[in-house]
Amino acid sequence: MTRKLLIAALLFTAFGVATPPVAAEDPAPVLTIPEGAQAGPDFDVLRATEAWVGTLSPEARAKSDAYFEGGYVLQLVDFVYGLGVAALFLLTPLSRRMRALAERPFKGAFLRSVVYAAQYLVLWTLFYFPFDFYEGFQREHAYGMATNSFGSWLGDQGKSLGVEVIFGSLFVAVLYLVFRMAPRTWWIWGTVVSMAFAIFSAMISPVYIAPLFNKYTSVPAGPIREQILSLARANGVPADDVYYFDASRQTKRISANVSGLGATTRISLNDNLMNRSPGESIQAVLGHEMGHYVLNHIYKMLLALTLIALCGFGFINWAFHRITSRWGGRLGISGIADTAGLPLLAALVSVWFFVLTPVNNSLVRTQEAEADIFGINASEQPDGFASVAMQLSEYRKIHPGKWEEILFFDHPSGWNRVRMAMQWKKEHAN
Ligand SMILES: [Zn+2]
Secondary structure, rough: HHHHHHHHHHHOOOOOOOOOOOOOOOOOOOOOOOOOOOOOOOHHHHHHHHHHOOOOOOHHHHHHHHHHHHHHHHHHOOOOOOHHHHHHHOOOOOOHHHHHHHOOOOOOOHHHHHHHEEEEEEEHHHHHHHHHHHHHHHHHOOOOOOOHHHHHHHHHHHHHHHHHHHHHHHHHHHHHHHHHHHHHHHHHHHHHHHHHHHHHHHHHHHHHHHHHHOOOOEEEEEEEEEHHHHHHHHHOOOOOEEEOOOHHOEEOOEEEEEEHHHHHHHEEEEEHHHHHHHHHHHHHHHHHHHHHHHHHHHHHHHHHHHHHHHHHHHHHHHHHHHHHHHHHHHOOOOOOHHHHHHHHHHHHHHHHHHHHHOOOOOOHHHHHHHHHHHHHHHHOOHHHHHHHHHHHHHHHOOOOOOOHHHHOOOOOOOOHHHHHHHHHHOOOOO
């Protein structure tokens, strides 16, 4: 997970999934407003919220709770497993052998770092395979979320490994160049380098990375495309195209996202949303995504990440020196610039992100709540919004406790989203 966090922080955009556009035979889903949430003189926000949440059957709710709560345990297992893998690299001669293997044929320190990092990323992925298989494939199928075959899942894993080896090795090598050039102030320059990579990754990701996993096409001409473009024009979003990708190749999950930076910024919705949700919900979701764009969330998040990286590197600088000054001889690590210390560095990164989980979740959740409000104002579809919030309960616990939501949720809970929509509906009832 260390590696994943590092790469995720860099690549920024969620990789989606894919199927061929719009299955024409299925009738378009229709929005059904439950009794108790219908507009009327005695409309009550709490009763309407409960009416929407009540559309979830007890079985479906138990399943979704179990899926999401299992994720809490998985985060802990993932963290501990990662520390175990780091120990395997450091407490056996493995890391030192990898360093020797990179040093023998290559003269330049930069190339040696690249080769060490590439070995590390490949071995890490192999050691992590049992966990990735369980979390990413077996469990997704057990909960009826995944649609992919083992072969196609494995193919996607291979592609992400390829991307990680190319960009991850380069990033690590530049970081080690910084360690060698500025052994005392590396944590400041390391932050600059990390942010430059994050910006670069965010820029190229929608154009060069995401299409490796899914097919992206323009939303076909028709009322949905027109509604989305009209929503964009009304909200100052300079979009002349909307993308659509075949997520159903991998999953049943409904989603949409804003990705890219500057000229590569784009809004994409997945085919599950298009095929499984009524038009009112699609408008509500796209309004939300436009909110991320208009409110400059990507830039604000980059700024927050810069602070997190700066403090994180400060912590790592301190911890790395403490550990190597005490056990460096036994571990065979001479200092921060020694590539054999990469597993220790990565383990410290994972400790930092693990401790910061509630902070990161709350940062993201706050932006998501802002985009929700923007989206509902822009689309004026409170029931479409409530309906899609209920659909998302397939993979997100609908009504968590207050602290549970603060600690573990990177989006507002379904219950809070529906309540917000019903409040909006009440305030806008004429
Ligand atoms: Zn969002």
